[in-house]
Amino acid sequence: MKASLIxxxxxxxxxxxxxTGTRVPVQNLFDYLKGTCSLExxxxxxxxxxxxxxxxxxxxxxxxxxxx
Numbered sequence: 001m002k003a004s005l006i007x008x009x010x011x012x013x014x015x016x017x018x019x020t021g022t023r024v025p026v027q028n029l030f031d032y033l034k035g036t037c038s039l040e041x042x043x044x045x046x047x048x049x050x051x052x053x054x055x056x057x058x059x060x061x062x063x064x065x066x067x068x
Contacts, residue, residue, distance in 0.1 A: 005053050019045045019053070026053060 007020045016025040022044045029050060032041055039050050 005049055005056070019049060029053065 004020060006017055006026055008015055008017050012018060013023055013025055016027065018025050019029075019042075024042055024045050029039075029042065029045075032038075039045075039047050042050060
């Protein structure tokens with residue numbers, strides 16, 4: 001996954017993996033999307049960045065599945 005999309009800093013959100021430039025943990029995106037929320041519930045995260053993270057996660061999942 002592109003490092004420019006996500007970052008980890010021990011001084012921000014206790015080191016949780018966050019969308020770069022925000023205090024929004026990436027895990028929140030997955031948790032909310034499992035429920036009834038949408039990308040609109042993340043106003044500080046640009047839609048194209050959230051979609052890019054989801055696409056990268058999907059690609060990684062499929063890459064890992066293909067290797068098994």
